[in-house]
Amino acid sequence: MLPAKKRWLNELKEFLSLASISTDPAYRKEMIKTAQWLSRHLKNIGLSSELIKGSGHPLVYAEKIIDARAPTLLICSHYDVQPVDPIEQWETHPFRANVRKGRIYARGASDSKGQLFAYIKGAEEAIRSGKLGMNVKFIIEGDEEANGKSLAEFLAKNQKKLSADSIIYAGGAMINKDTPAICYGVRGLLALEIEAWAFKDNLHSGSFGGGFANPAEVLAQLLTSVKWKNRQIAIGHFYDGTTEYSDSDLESPYSEKELLKMTDAIKLVGEKRFSTIERISSRPTFEINSFASGYTGEGFQFIIPNRAVAKVSFRLAPGQTPKRAFGQFKKFINMLNPGTVKISIRKVDEAMPALMAKTSLIAIAAAKSLQRVFGRKVAWYRDGGAVPIIHDFQQITANVIMVGFGLLDDNIHAPNEKLDLKNFFRGVEFARDLLMGS
Amino acid sequence: MLPAKKRWLNELKEFLSLASISTDPAYRKEMIKTAQWLSRHLKNIGLSSELIKGSGHPLVYAEKIIDARAPTLLICSHYDVQPVDPIEQWETHPFRANVRKGRIYARGASDSKGQLFAYIKGAEEAIRSGKLGMNVKFIIEGDEEANGKSLAEFLAKNQKKLSADSIIYAGGAMINKDTPAICYGVRGLLALEIEAWAFKDNLHSGSFGGGFANPAEVLAQLLTSVKWKNRQIAIGHFYDGTTEYSDSDLESPYSEKELLKMTDAIKLVGEKRFSTIERISSRPTFEINSFASGYTGEGFQFIIPNRAVAKVSFRLAPGQTPKRAFGQFKKFINMLNPGTVKISIRKVDEAMPALMAKTSLIAIAAAKSLQRVFGRKVAWYRDGGAVPIIHDFQQITANVIMVGFGLLDDNIHAPNEKLDLKNFFRGVEFARDLLMGS
Structure with missing residues (x-):
C-alpha cells in the first residue's frame, strides 16, 4: 500500500x-x-x-x-x-x-x-x-x-x-x-399514526361480541381499502402530477431471483406494468408498518379490543407532496369511516x-x-x-x-x-x- | 340477622x-x-x-x-x-x-x-x-x-x-x-391464532416497499373478508344447523341506552333482523381479539413487517360445532389466500x-x-x-x-x-x- x-x-x-x-x-x-x-x-x-x-x-x-x-x-x-x-x-x-x-x-x-x-x-x-x-x-x-x-x-x-x-x-x-x-x-415520505377508538375499556367478547363494532376490524377495513386489488392506491387524485413512465436506464443492484433469495419471500408482487425495480425505487407505495390491537402477549384474552393503532407510510413519487397526500388520506378515511369508532390521524414524519x-x-x-x-x-x-x-x-x-x-x-x-x-x-x-x- | x-x-x-x-x-x-x-x-x-x-x-x-x-x-x-x-x-x-x-x-x-x-x-x-x-x-x-x-x-x-x-x-x-x-x-367457542409469514426478517419499506406483499395487509384483508358488509359471516355453510328465530322470552339485563353508557361506544351495531340481546347472547359472531405486526413501541420503524399474527374467535350458536367451524374457516382462508405469504392457523380453545x-x-x-x-x-x-x-x-x-x-x-x-x-x-x-x- x-x-x-x-x-x-x-x-x-x-x-x-x-x-x-x-x-x-x-x-x-x-x-x-x-x-x-x-x-x-x-x-x-x-x-x-x-x-x-x-x-x-x-x-x-x-x-x-x-x-x-x-x-x-x-x-x-x-x-x-x-x-x-x-x-x-x-x-x-x-x-x-x-x-x-x-x-x-x-x-x-x-x-x-x-x-x-x-x-x-x-x-x-x-x-x-x-x-x-x-x-x-x-x-x-x-x-x-x-x-x-x-x-x-x-x-x-x-x-x-x-x-x-x-x-x-x-x-x-x-x-x-x-x-x-x-x-x-x-422517494418522498408521509408517515402517519392512525387510531380507531371504540370503548373506554376492552369488552368481553362473550358478553358483548356481536353487538358492537370491533376497532381492529374497522381499522383493518380502512387500511385495506387504501389499495385496489391491482395494488394501485385507491385514494382520489393520489397519482396526480406523477408520470407513469418506464425509465429504460434505471438499473437494479439485484436480479429478481436475488431479491427472492435475500428475503425468503414467496413471490414478488406489485403494480402491473411496472418492473420490480420501478416498484421499489420510483413508484408511490402505501405500507402498514405496524398494527397493534388487543392483548398480544402469551395466552388469549377474549375481548373486543377498545382500540387499534397502526403506523402507516406512503412513499411518494416526484410530482407528489406529503402535504397533499396527507389531505387526501384524511379525506379518504373520513369518507370511508363507518361512524362506529373514533378515528384520529397524526402525522409523524414527512419528506419531499x-x-x-x-x-x-x-x-x-x-x-x-x-x-x-x-x-x-x-x-x-x-x-x-x-x-x-x-x-x-x-x-x-x-x-x-x-x-x-x-x-x-x-x-x-x-x-x-x-x-x-x-x-x-x-x-x-x-x-x-x-x-x-x- | x-x-x-x-x-x-x-x-x-x-x-x-x-x-x-x-x-x-x-x-x-x-x-x-x-x-x-x-x-x-x-x-x-x-x-x-x-x-x-x-x-x-x-x-x-x-x-x-x-x-x-x-x-x-x-x-x-x-x-x-x-x-x-x-x-x-x-x-x-x-x-x-x-x-x-x-x-x-x-x-x-x-x-x-x-x-x-x-x-x-x-x-x-x-x-x-x-x-x-x-x-x-x-x-x-x-x-x-x-x-x-x-x-x-x-x-x-x-x-x-x-x-x-x-x-x-x-x-x-x-x-x-x-x-x-x-x-x-x-354460546360455543372456537379460538384461533392465525399467522401470515412473509420474510425471514423485516424489510426496509423505503428499499423494498412496492415490490413485496405486506403480511399485515394480507392478514387484515383475510380477516375482514370473514364478514359481509351486513355483518353476517361470509364463510360457506357457516350458519347450517342454526335456527334464525327471535325468542320473545329472551330478556336483557341492560337497555340499549345502558349498554352505550357502560361502554362509551358510539353506537350499537350488528346483524339486521336481530335485537341487541340476541346479537350478544345467542347469535354466532367473529371477533378479532388481537392483531400484532411490526414494531409497535415508541417511535417509527420504516419496515414491511416480516409477519403478522392475530388472535381471533368465533362464538357459536346451538347447531354449530367448533370442529366444523374450524374446518370451514381453514377452507375459507385457504381459498382467499393470495399465495403471497404463508398462512398458518392454530386452534387455541374450543367449546360446544x-x-x-x-x-x-x-x-x-x-x-x-x-x-x-x-x-x-x-x-x-x-x-x-x-x-x-x-x-x-x-x-x-x-x-x-x-x-x-x-x-x-x-x-x-x-x-x-x-x-x-x-x-x-x-x-x-x-x-x-x-x-x-x-
Missing part, C-alpha cells in the same frame, strides 16, 4: 473511533468532539472551516475558494452514526476500526463517515497537487440518523453561504462491487420526493470521472428511501446528484458495518478527479 | 379466605387446602365426600343419597378463583372478606364460591330439616378459571357416578338485583354451544322455587360466553339449567369482587326449597 493510502486509512480509523451516536444524549460530548475533529482536519488539509450551531448537533462547514468567479461544488454528508445495538453481534469493537479481507469494519464505515472521508481525501489531493479546478464547500451534519432538521433549517436561512453551481450528496451504494452508480431520484436530472452538468461530469476511475460505465438508479435534503438543495441549483461507494451488503444500521477499502480508495480518486475539473 | 345467617356468613368468610388461584402454580398448596376444606365441610353437614385426582387440581365430589329410587339433582360449580391483580385497586384484602353496605367483598365472592356456598347451605338446611326431597350430588372443580379439562375428562369416564335426573350449574347472574333469572343457553330446554322438569321446578323466594317471575336469558361443561352434562340428561345469584356489576375477574348478601341468603332459600321438592 502506498504511504499516502496508509495515512488516509489511519486517519479514517481515527475518525471512525469517535462514537458520534446522534440519537443517544449520552454521546453528546462525543458528537462535539467529532465535529471539532472534523473541522480541524478540514483546516489541516487547506480549507477554512467552522462549526455552526443549530437546533441539533453542530454542523461542520468548510470551504476552499480558489476564485470567486469559478464554479462551486458543494459536498454534503453527515458525521453522525447509528447506535451499535445489538453490541454482542459485533465481531470487533464498533469504534475500533478493524481491517479484514480488504474491508474496514466499524460503525459509520459505510454510513457515512467512510464515504465522506473519501471525498475529503480527494479534496486534499486536489488541493495538494495545486490542480483544484473549482471552489469546494463541505456541509456536514450531525443529525441525519436522528432525523433532525438543523441542516434544512440552516439551508433555508443561508442559501448564500451554501450557494453552489453543483451539489453532490456523498452517500449511497454502488450497483455492485465494481460498477459505480449515480442516484438520480429519491426528488428527481435529479441525469443530464445536468454535475451528473455528466461525475459519470465521466466515475468511468475514468472504475473503467466501467456508470449505472443509474433511484433510491426508494427518503433523502429530504435533496429537495432543499434543488432550491439552490438543479445540478444535484448522489454518488456513494458503499455496497448494499455493508450492514449499515446493523452490526459489523463495513466498507470495501478498494472502493474507498476509488472514491478518493473520483473526488480528486472531479474536483480537478479535468 | 338470624344466628343461622351469621354462621353461614362466617363460614363463607372462611371459604373466601382460602386463596384458591388455579392459574398460578404458587398457589398449589392453597388449592389443595381449599378442596380439603370444602370436602370436610360437605361431610360436616351430612354428605359423604371425597377428593378426586385428575389432570388438574382435585375435584370435590359429595353426595347424599336418600333413596336409590328417588330422583337425583347434581349441582356443579367451581372452587377456584381468578388472580387478584391489580392488587393495589382492591379497597380491602381480596382474601379477607369484608362486608360493606350489604355486600361481601372478596375474590370469589360472586365467581363462584359465594354462589356455590348458597347451594351448600341450602342443602344443609334441607338435610337438617329432615325434608330433603331427592338425592343430591355436588361436583366442584378447581380448574374452571384455568380452562382445565379435568371435570370434562372425569365426566366422560364416570357417567354413572355423576348420573342424575337433573343438573344445575350453580353460577351466573340475575337479571337485576331483585329479579331472579335462569340461563338456558350458552348449548341450548337448554325452558320446559324441562328442572327448569320448571327452579322457576317455581325462584318465584316463591323472590316473589317475582323468573327472567330467562342466554349467556353469550362459553360454559363448555353444559354440553357434556346434556349427554347425561336433558334436564340442565344454570341458576346464579350474582349481578352483572359484581366485578368478577376484577378488583373489588362482591356479592349481594340479600341475594346470597335468597340463594340459600332457593336451594333449600328446590331440594325439598315441595
Whole structure:
C-alpha cells in the first residue's frame, strides 16, 4: 500500500473511533468532539472551516475558494452514526476500526463517515497537487440518523453561504462491487399514526361480541381499502402530477431471483406494468408498518379490543407532496369511516420526493470521472428511501446528484458495518478527479 | 340477622379466605387446602365426600343419597378463583372478606364460591330439616378459571357416578338485583391464532416497499373478508344447523341506552333482523381479539413487517360445532389466500354451544322455587360466553339449567369482587326449597 493510502486509512480509523451516536444524549460530548475533529482536519488539509450551531448537533462547514468567479461544488454528508445495538453481534469493537479481507469494519464505515472521508481525501489531493479546478464547500451534519432538521433549517436561512453551481450528496451504494452508480431520484415520505377508538375499556367478547363494532376490524377495513386489488392506491387524485413512465436506464443492484433469495419471500408482487425495480425505487407505495390491537402477549384474552393503532407510510413519487397526500388520506378515511369508532390521524414524519436530472452538468461530469476511475460505465438508479435534503438543495441549483461507494451488503444500521477499502480508495480518486475539473 | 345467617356468613368468610388461584402454580398448596376444606365441610353437614385426582387440581365430589329410587339433582360449580391483580385497586384484602353496605367483598365472592356456598347451605338446611326431597350430588372443580379439562375428562369416564335426573350449574347472574333469572343457553367457542409469514426478517419499506406483499395487509384483508358488509359471516355453510328465530322470552339485563353508557361506544351495531340481546347472547359472531405486526413501541420503524399474527374467535350458536367451524374457516382462508405469504392457523380453545330446554322438569321446578323466594317471575336469558361443561352434562340428561345469584356489576375477574348478601341468603332459600321438592 502506498504511504499516502496508509495515512488516509489511519486517519479514517481515527475518525471512525469517535462514537458520534446522534440519537443517544449520552454521546453528546462525543458528537462535539467529532465535529471539532472534523473541522480541524478540514483546516489541516487547506480549507477554512467552522462549526455552526443549530437546533441539533453542530454542523461542520468548510470551504476552499480558489476564485470567486469559478464554479462551486458543494459536498454534503453527515458525521453522525447509528447506535451499535445489538453490541454482542459485533465481531470487533464498533469504534475500533478493524481491517479484514480488504474491508474496514466499524460503525459509520459505510454510513457515512467512510464515504465522506473519501471525498475529503480527494479534496486534499486536489488541493495538494495545486490542480483544484473549482471552489469546494463541505456541509456536514450531525443529525441525519436522528432525523433532525438543523441542516434544512440552516439551508433555508443561508442559501448564500451554501450557494453552489453543483451539489453532490456523498452517500449511497454502488450497483455492485465494481460498477459505480449515480442516484438520480429519491422517494418522498408521509408517515402517519392512525387510531380507531371504540370503548373506554376492552369488552368481553362473550358478553358483548356481536353487538358492537370491533376497532381492529374497522381499522383493518380502512387500511385495506387504501389499495385496489391491482395494488394501485385507491385514494382520489393520489397519482396526480406523477408520470407513469418506464425509465429504460434505471438499473437494479439485484436480479429478481436475488431479491427472492435475500428475503425468503414467496413471490414478488406489485403494480402491473411496472418492473420490480420501478416498484421499489420510483413508484408511490402505501405500507402498514405496524398494527397493534388487543392483548398480544402469551395466552388469549377474549375481548373486543377498545382500540387499534397502526403506523402507516406512503412513499411518494416526484410530482407528489406529503402535504397533499396527507389531505387526501384524511379525506379518504373520513369518507370511508363507518361512524362506529373514533378515528384520529397524526402525522409523524414527512419528506419531499426528488428527481435529479441525469443530464445536468454535475451528473455528466461525475459519470465521466466515475468511468475514468472504475473503467466501467456508470449505472443509474433511484433510491426508494427518503433523502429530504435533496429537495432543499434543488432550491439552490438543479445540478444535484448522489454518488456513494458503499455496497448494499455493508450492514449499515446493523452490526459489523463495513466498507470495501478498494472502493474507498476509488472514491478518493473520483473526488480528486472531479474536483480537478479535468 | 338470624344466628343461622351469621354462621353461614362466617363460614363463607372462611371459604373466601382460602386463596384458591388455579392459574398460578404458587398457589398449589392453597388449592389443595381449599378442596380439603370444602370436602370436610360437605361431610360436616351430612354428605359423604371425597377428593378426586385428575389432570388438574382435585375435584370435590359429595353426595347424599336418600333413596336409590328417588330422583337425583347434581349441582356443579367451581372452587377456584381468578388472580387478584391489580392488587393495589382492591379497597380491602381480596382474601379477607369484608362486608360493606350489604355486600361481601372478596375474590370469589360472586365467581363462584359465594354462589356455590348458597347451594351448600341450602342443602344443609334441607338435610337438617329432615325434608330433603331427592338425592343430591355436588361436583366442584378447581380448574374452571384455568380452562382445565379435568371435570370434562372425569365426566366422560364416570357417567354413572355423576348420573342424575337433573343438573344445575350453580353460577351466573340475575337479571337485576331483585329479579331472579335462569340461563338456558350458552354460546360455543372456537379460538384461533392465525399467522401470515412473509420474510425471514423485516424489510426496509423505503428499499423494498412496492415490490413485496405486506403480511399485515394480507392478514387484515383475510380477516375482514370473514364478514359481509351486513355483518353476517361470509364463510360457506357457516350458519347450517342454526335456527334464525327471535325468542320473545329472551330478556336483557341492560337497555340499549345502558349498554352505550357502560361502554362509551358510539353506537350499537350488528346483524339486521336481530335485537341487541340476541346479537350478544345467542347469535354466532367473529371477533378479532388481537392483531400484532411490526414494531409497535415508541417511535417509527420504516419496515414491511416480516409477519403478522392475530388472535381471533368465533362464538357459536346451538347447531354449530367448533370442529366444523374450524374446518370451514381453514377452507375459507385457504381459498382467499393470495399465495403471497404463508398462512398458518392454530386452534387455541374450543367449546360446544348449548341450548337448554325452558320446559324441562328442572327448569320448571327452579322457576317455581325462584318465584316463591323472590316473589317475582323468573327472567330467562342466554349467556353469550362459553360454559363448555353444559354440553357434556346434556349427554347425561336433558334436564340442565344454570341458576346464579350474582349481578352483572359484581366485578368478577376484577378488583373489588362482591356479592349481594340479600341475594346470597335468597340463594340459600332457593336451594333449600328446590331440594325439598315441595
